[in-house]
Amino acid sequence: MKKYGIILLLFWLITGVGYAQNSKEVAVTGAQLTQLTQAISKAHQQVKTLSANFTQEKTSTLFTEKMVQKGVFCYQSPKQLRWEYKSPKALTLLFNDTKVTVLTDKGAINNPNKMLNEMGKMIINTINGTNMSDNDNFDISYLKNNQDGSYIAVLNPTNKKIKANYSSIRVVLNGKNYLAEKVILNESNGDVTTIFFSNKKVNQALPANSFKK
Numbered sequence: 001m002k003k004y005g006i007i008l009l010l011f012w013l014i015t016g017v018g019y020a021q022n023s024k025e026v027a028v029t030g031a032q033l034t035q036l037t038q039a040i041s042k043a044h045q046q047v048k049t050l051s052a053n054f055t056q057e058k059t060s061t062l063f064t065e066k067m068v069q070k071g072v073f074c075y076q077s078p079k080q081l082r083w084e085y086k087s088p089k090a091l092t093l094l095f096n097d098t099k100v101t102v103l104t105d106k107g108a109i110n111n112p113n114k115m116l117n118e119m120g121k122m123i124i125n126t127i128n129g130t131n132m133s134d135n136d137n138f139d140i141s142y143l144k145n146n147q148d149g150s151y152i153a154v155l156n157p158t159n160k161k162i163k164a165n166y167s168s169i170r171v172v173l174n175g176k177n178y179l180a181e182k183v184i185l186n187e188s189n190g191d192v193t194t195i196f197f198s199n200k201k202v203n204q205a206l207p208a209n210s211f212k213k
Contacts, residue, residue, distance in 0.1 A: 017166065024145055025145050025146075025152065033142060036207065037133065040153075040173065041129055041133060043179070044127070044178070046203075047202055049074070050127060050202055051073065051075070051201045052073060052201065054071055054195045054198075056070070057194045057195075058195075060190075061191070062191045069088065069089075071085040072084050073123075077128060078095065080096055080210075080211045081120060082095075090105070094211060100120050119193075122166075122169070122185065123195075131153075132171070137162055138158060138169075139157075139158055140153060140155055140156075145175075148175070149175035151172075151173045153169075154169075166188060169185055171183050179197075181197060183198070194199040
């Protein structure tokens, strides 16, 4: 009997800890949800330019270790993005609405693979807030992290094209200015790409050649 008692105690502790960890995230509903979505929309409409550092981590069944890339980006409303990897290898991606160009030491490459294009769109639409109100392509819900005050937009794709690349997307938003702190892209093949943002600068002048080849 002692053996079963210990097993039950362990089970209770494990499930209890799991519940405590998950309970910090609670669903945002009703009037609070309406207020939140309005506040997010207003905040993103006020962002004309944005620059920041980023760290991109990718876990995949193809790699034995996590792949980490670091760099900087700058964005100009409505749909211009310069995504510049600094390490471990220098590479720059220019996104302009539906077009993407890769800048390498050998020159510019137009129309690279579709996955890069889709990722660029996803980042742009996260910055300008389009994804957070795109009920045509996503089933969207919101959570609040009671531990740090952040909000999490959970986007489950309903569009077949998006669903082919991503099974779900989580955008962690700062609880005060509603800008993205982290984006988690759960890819349909099981890979996970997580992007962390830091040192954000809002509505400051960008270099004149930021979006040129």
